[in-house]
Amino acid sequence: MQPGSIAIAGAAETEELGRLPDRSAIELHAESARGALADCGLTTADIDGVASAGVPPIDVAHYIGVRPTWIDSTSVGGCSFLLHVRHAAAAIAAGMARTVLITHGESGRSRVGQPRYAPDPQSARGQFEAPYGLTGPPTAFTVPALRFMHERGVSHEQLAMVAVAQREWSSRVPRAKMRERITVADVLESPLVAYPFHLLECCLVTDGGGALVVTAADRAADLPGRPVYLLGSGEASEAPLVSQMADPTSFRGFRDASASAFEQARLGPDDVDHLMTYDAFAHVPLYALEDIGFVKPGEAGGFVADGNTMPGGRLPMNTNGGGLSYTHTGMYGMFAIQEAVRQLRGTAAAQTDDVNVSFVQGVGGMFMSAGSLILANRRP
């Protein structure tokens, strides 16, 4: 794939986010799809490829009346949608699809029409992790963090600063669920969920959705709306059990997926103006900053604490407020892509200056899978 030859032509989120008990998960997909199609002036008749996670793409296609000849049901957790963009780009470049609709919708809070998750006691996770009192992501994704903090010299105050910095952004975003500015003391005084993590260092749980329309850049030029170009992408995985990371202080998925994306885009970290990185918990952006190469190992905590990712900082990061403050339906990756698109189009609520290249980093499961996208507002 040539950098810039594929574009996100349409993008939309559900009109509302947060608590939406009047809609089931599949309807959140459908509403997102209608919005993304309207955004680029297309209809369901124009779509020949579908991709989704959670609710399967065949269910979504049938529900909204699409007749697909390309289907991607890659479901690897919250970064699935980044992989869908990458797969769609490959399919379009290969002539296997022309216009791909990628949808996300999750009733994460209200649990309406939402598939239930229970670990199978015969799975590896069910035998070797779940029996030890794991209640889900707050008690699993967090397990390696103390080791990271110990090895990298990250203080509890620096970890808290991740949440503080993102609230600085969300305070400027009317759609964000949490908008009140907070201090390090506020974070450290919030209830402990799983030491060292306090409530304000854990993501929200919300309902919502989003969708993208991906097509060739040449075709996107003829559509209404402002296309955003794909320069590079990557995907990778490590272990389905967080305890089996080869190194608890570094995620191979982040390293490998981001390296692929940079190689494909022929760019490096210094070329990036804006970063969206998954933040289910406050330590995840610190891993990403180091593993992607924006800072050296041991520098991430200080980098955030010194304000480099905040409004006016060197590397605006999670400018919607992220999963910690904006929204987090369970599989947050779609919202990271949506904010990158808005920043590149110049339509973000907390719009930053001079954003030409945005890097989106997703993670799935608990340091299980990873997807990276490098997006730009013009073709190279």
Place this chain on the structure above:
Amino acid sequence: MTEATAERMVPRETPETREFWAGARRGELVLQRCGPCQRPYFFPRPTCPNCGSSDVRWEPMSGRAQLCSYIISHRPAPGYTPPYVIALVTLDEGPRMLSNLVDVDPSPEALALDMPLQVRFEWRGDTALPVFAPVEEVR
């Protein structure tokens, strides 16, 4: 045990992990060691994840480990009363596994990273699970 642990989740073995759980019921932590690599690995499966060899043998581990990382959960889980410790432990032989810490105060002051641990086994029905306790100071 100070609490009703009856509600705690019981793992179910598969043909590939039967020997691990049989060992646990005998009070032994048994893993497979790869012939070519000479390294034990976790979790159990018939081929070595490092090199792909099927020349692997079950072998009892020492049960000694170090505390690699942990969280103290403040959320209730079936059969668990918060606060309780979910730990990532590094066996002296190399592999890492998730477990609980027992016989230790669930507080950061009592939990130093790299502290030495020793395996114990906690019965749940007719299954025994490896858990870890701090090594007693030698008097």
